[in-house]
Amino acid sequence: MGLRLIIGGARSGKSAHAQALAEAEARARGGSPVMIATAEALDAEMGERIARHRAERGPAWRTLETPLEVAEAIAGISAEECAVVDCLTLWLSNLMFAERDLEAATEALLDAAGRTAGEVILVSNEVGMSIVPENALARRFRDEAGRLNRRAAERADQVTVMFAGLPLALKG
Template sequence: MTHDLTLVIGGAASGKSAWAEDFVESFGLPKVYVATAQAFDAEMTAKISAHKSLRGPGWETRETPLIPGDALTDLPADRAVLIDCATMWLSNVMLAEADPAHATDDLLSALGACPARIVIVTNEVGQGIVPDNALARRFREAQGRLNIRLAAQAGRVVQVVAGLPNLLKGAL
C-alpha cells in the first residue's frame, strides 16, 4: 500500500476532477498535473484547453498519454501530483493494443516508487449496462481490475457523486 496515494473514483461528470484538484491544492505543495488525455478532435482540444484554464497558474503540466510513470520518476517528496485520469490512460493503452495488465503493473510500480503525494482520478464504469460490443466489454473489465488494484494500493479512496466526496478508505 502506498500511503500518499489517493484514488478519486466516480462516474462521468460527477465532479471528481474538480474535487481532486481542490484536494491537491489543499496540500500547500508545488503542484504537478499529469495529463493522460489525447486530443483527436476539436471537441477534445477545447475540453483540454478549458481544463487548463480552470486549473489556473501554479500547475506544472506533464502530458503522458501512455506511460504516466515516466512523469513521476524525477519528482521529489515535496510535490503534490494529480493524475487525471486513469480511465483515459487505459483507453490509450487499449487503443495502442498494449497489454493492459502489463501496463497496469508498470503504473502501480511507478506510483509505489514515487515519493510525492499522488492523487489519481478514475471512472467507475461497472454500474451501467453490459456493453454491446467486445471492445467495450474488454475495456469495462480492464477498468474494473485497474480500479481494484489502485484502491488496494491507495491509502485513501474517495468516491465523488454529484461533487460530494464519500470516503471509502483512509482518512481525509
Template sequence: MAQERGTAARLTLVLGGARSGKSAHAEGLIEALPGPWRYVATAQGYDEEMRARIALHRARRSGPWETVDAPRDLAGALAAVPPGRPVLVDCLTLWLTNAMLAGADLAAETDALVAACAEAAGPLVLVSNEVGLGIVPDNALARRFRDEAGRLHQRLAAVADRVVLMVAGLPLAVKGEGPGAARATGEGR
C-alpha cells in the same frame, strides 16, 4: 470545499462517473498542499470537443501548476516527479484507452503503474471514471475496457491510503478518511 491545509494521504484514488466533480475535487485536494503542483494529463486532443475539454481543465487550474502530458508512459511520468511534489493524474481511464488502442500489454503496464504509485515520493491523487455501474456494453471492446478499468481500480484501491467516490459533486469515503472524504453517512458535512 474546505480542506485542512498541508494534510494528505500519500495515495488517493478519486473515482466517479461523468461530470461527478471528480477532477475539481482532486484539484482541491492537491491545492490544499504547498505548491508547486504537478498535473499529469493523459488526454489527447484528437478532435475539437476533446481540445475544448482539455482547455476547460487547464483554465480551471490556477496557482503553481505544472502540466506534463503523459498519454501513454504514465509510470515514467510519475518516476520523473521531484521528491515531495504533490501530483495529480487525470485520468486513468483515458490512459487505459490509450494503452488499449496502442495494443499494449495491459498487465505489464498496470504492474508498472502500480509500482510507480507505490514508489511516489510525495502526495499522489489519481482520477478515474467508474465505468462498471451501468449496463453491460454491447460490444467486445467496450466490455473489455469496462473489465480492465475495474481490474485497474481494484489494484490501485488496494494500495491506496484513501479512495473517494464522487456522486453528484459529493465526496464519499470508500477507504480511509481525511480532508475531502466525507463519510457516506453524511457525517462531517
C-alpha cells in the same frame, strides 16, 4: 498520505476534488501541484476541453501531457509536489488502442506511485455500474477498467468515491 484514488461517474466532481486536494497538499509540502494529463486532442471538441481545463487550473500547476507513459511521469514527482493523474480510464483506452500490455503498465504505474516521495492522486471513472455494453471492445474496456480500479484501490492509502459532487470515503 502517499497514494489516493478518487473514483466516480462522469461529471461527479472527481477532478475538481482531486485538484483541490492537490493544491492544499502541495502548499503544505512547500511545492506545486502537478497535472499528469492522459487526454489527447484527437478532435476539436477534445482540444477545447483540454484548453478549458488548463485555463481553469491556472499557472500554479505544472502540466505533463502523458497519454501512455504515466509511470515515468509519476517517477519524476519530487517530495514537494502533489500530482493528479487525470484520468486512469483515458489512460487505459490509450493503452488498449496502442496494444500495450495492460497488466505490465498497471503494475509499473502503481509501483511508481508507491516509490515516489511526492503525493499521487489517481482519478478514475466508474464504468461498471450500468448496462452490459453491446460490443466486445466496450465490454473489454469495462472489464479492464474494473480490474484497474480494483488494483488501484487495493494499493491506495485512501479511496474516495464521488456522487453528485459529494465525496464519500471508502478507505483511509
